[in-house]
Amino acid sequence: MLDTTNPQNYEYITDTLEIHILGGIKFNNLERMRVTMSIQKPKENNVLRHSIDLYNDTMVEKLVRKIAERIEIGTIITRKTLQELTAALEQYRIDTLEKENAATQQQIKVLSDKEQQEAIKFLESSNLLQKTNELIGISGVIREETNRLLMYLIFTSRKTNNPLHCISLGSSAMGKSHLQSKVAELIPEEDKIEITVLSANAFYYFNRTELRNKLILIEDMDGAESVLYPLRELQSKKRITKTVVHKDSRGQSKTIHLVVEGPVSIAGCTTQESIYEDNSNRSFLLYMDESEVQDQKIMQYQRRSSAGKIDKNEEYEAARFLRDVQRVLQPVKVINPYAEYLSLPLAVFKPRRTNTHYLQFIEAVTFYCQRKRKRKYDQQTGEEYIETTIEDIRMANHLIKEVLLRKSDTITGACRNYLERLKSYLEENKKNYFTALEIRRVLKIKKTTQWRYHKQLIENYYIRTQKNEKGDTIIRYEITNLDEYKDLESSIAQALQDCITKINNISLPE
Numbered sequence: 001m002l003d004t005t006n007p008q009n010y011e012y013i014t015d016t017l018e019i020h021i022l023g024g025i026k027f028n029n030l031e032r033m034r035v036t037m038s039i040q041k042p043k044e045n046n047v048l049r050h051s052i053d054l055y056n057d058t059m060v061e062k063l064v065r066k067i068a069e070r071i072e073i074g075t076i077i078t079r080k081t082l083q084e085l086t087a088a089l090e091q092y093r094i095d096t097l098e099k100e101n102a103a104t105q106q107q108i109k110v111l112s113d114k115e116q117q118e119a120i121k122f123l124e125s126s127n128l129l130q131k132t133n134e135l136i137g138i139s140g141v142i143r144e145e146t147n148r149l150l151m152y153l154i155f156t157s158r159k160t161n162n163p164l165h166c167i168s169l170g171s172s173a174m175g176k177s178h179l180q181s182k183v184a185e186l187i188p189e190e191d192k193i194e195i196t197v198l199s200a201n202a203f204y205y206f207n208r209t210e211l212r213n214k215l216i217l218i219e220d221m222d223g224a225e226s227v228l229y230p231l232r233e234l235q236s237k238k239r240i241t242k243t244v245v246h247k248d249s250r251g252q253s254k255t256i257h258l259v260v261e262g263p264v265s266i267a268g269c270t271t272q273e274s275i276y277e278d279n280s281n282r283s284f285l286l287y288m289d290e291s292e293v294q295d296q297k298i299m300q301y302q303r304r305s306s307a308g309k310i311d312k313n314e315e316y317e318a319a320r321f322l323r324d325v326q327r328v329l330q331p332v333k334v335i336n337p338y339a340e341y342l343s344l345p346l347a348v349f350k351p352r353r354t355n356t357h358y359l360q361f362i363e364a365v366t367f368y369c370q371r372k373r374k375r376k377y378d379q380q381t382g383e384e385y386i387e388t389t390i391e392d393i394r395m396a397n398h399l400i401k402e403v404l405l406r407k408s409d410t411i412t413g414a415c416r417n418y419l420e421r422l423k424s425y426l427e428e429n430k431k432n433y434f435t436a437l438e439i440r441r442v443l444k445i446k447k448t449t450q451w452r453y454h455k456q457l458i459e460n461y462y463i464r465t466q467k468n469e470k471g472d473t474i475i476r477y478e479i480t481n482l483d484e485y486k487d488l489e490s491s492i493a494q495a496l497q498d499c500i501t502k503i504n505n506i507s508l509p510e
Contacts, residue, residue, distance in 0.1 A: 017081050036049070133145060139318040157360070168268070168288065346495075435474055
């Protein structure tokens with residue numbers, strides 16, 4: 001019997017031979033069985049030590065003769081013992097690898113009949129998105145009502161053929177990673193991959209279909225900078241390929257193609273919007289609520305949690321139930337019969353890609369509401385599908401309005417937040433001008449950060465310097481238009497409403 005109790009010294013003892021495998025065996029090179037052995041007769045001190053590949057028949061035959069000569073034992077017995085040892089080591093290696101694979105393989109939860117019926121009933125209920133948002137709040141996500149529901153629907157789109165992506169943006173310690181991780185808890189473990197740091201080629205060595213319809217979560221995009229290019233390719237082309245040179249078992253070099261297929265939904269967090277512009281163009285940009293009201297709500301939650309007044313079991317059950325809801329959703333094609341009547345506001349930048357995101361988000365809303373939609377079938381292909389309703393478009397417009405507003409802005413989100421806080425301060429204090437030092441003290445902002453914001457604002461003519469009075473050496477600024485953002489918001493809201501009005505006035509064929 002093979003005794004592997006000591007991983008550095010396996011024992012294989014028979015009536016005629018005592019063999020020790022020094023250092024164990026390797027598990028990552030299955031075409032070889034390289035071992036270092038000490039061989040002797042039981043209870044004798046005449047020891048033969050030898051390194052050998054037990055899969056090399058020529059080497060084994062030489063060792064058999066050497067053992068027979070050195071230890072004075074028959075070649076037939078020696079050969080049989082080595083063959084049995086090789087078979088035992090081989091079986092041990094196979095069993096160990098199977099156990100390791102089973103341990104690392106994720107256990108996919110199978111819903112009971114009761115759990116499945118409860119999830120289906122929820123998906124068939126009225127005001128589904130509102131109830132979903134309430135459950136997300138109960139699961140522990142504080143405020144961020146629009147962002148959290150947007151993110152949940154974007155994560156849900158991983159199950160479709162055209163998944164959506166998002167990037168959470170905000171200042172340091174403003175809860176970007178927290179929001180992403182809390183909403184990600186509502187997605188089943190088997191459907192997501194969480195990344196902290198990845199090497200440049202890591203994505204190419206996943207199995208061909210291992211990433212298909214998965215949610216990829218990047219805690220901080222700075223830590224995944226080396227894989228941003230393959231991530232963009234996965235977003236755009238839904239597959240990545242790499243050609244490498246590989247040596248086969250004979251040592252001959254050959255060219256092989258590594259292919260990893262999507263589609264995938266990708267979510268990440270960063271404080272640096274401009275650096276990741278190529279990735280931002282392919283994603284929904286979700287800006288964190290950095291208001292004092294949000295700060296107070298979060299700190300109040302933290303205090304209540306520390307005092308033991310938060311029902312953690314209720315949070316867990318809400319998250320578990322939403323994971324069950326995700327498992328019930330089934331892949332189904334979505335057709336939007338109103339797509340031709342939808343148009344984006346003229347102010348939106350990069351309208352081609354944004355238009356695609358807009359239509360895909362409407363499809364994501366319809367997909368989530370699939371249990372409330374009648375199943376239809378293509379008369380030519382027999383393919384099953386569901387159709388978008390006006391209510392889906394209305395809900396999508398309500399949720400996406402802030403995203404489109406940010407997409408229409410000529411300055412970065414962080415700079416916009418600074419400008420709106422600046423406007424509020426001036427309106428509250430009934431002032432028409434300000435100095436940089438004054439605002440730094442009020443808004444508690446660093447001088448270098450403020451300088452970057454002012455550079456953007458002056459270049460885009462949002463603020464301008466006032467003419468200095470005689471003897472005044474302090475530079476004063478004024479805002480060129482206090483209502484420009486409100487006007488932009490109104491124009492986007494009106495454009496979206498015009499789409500709904502237009503759709504209400506048409507009649508589609510049955």
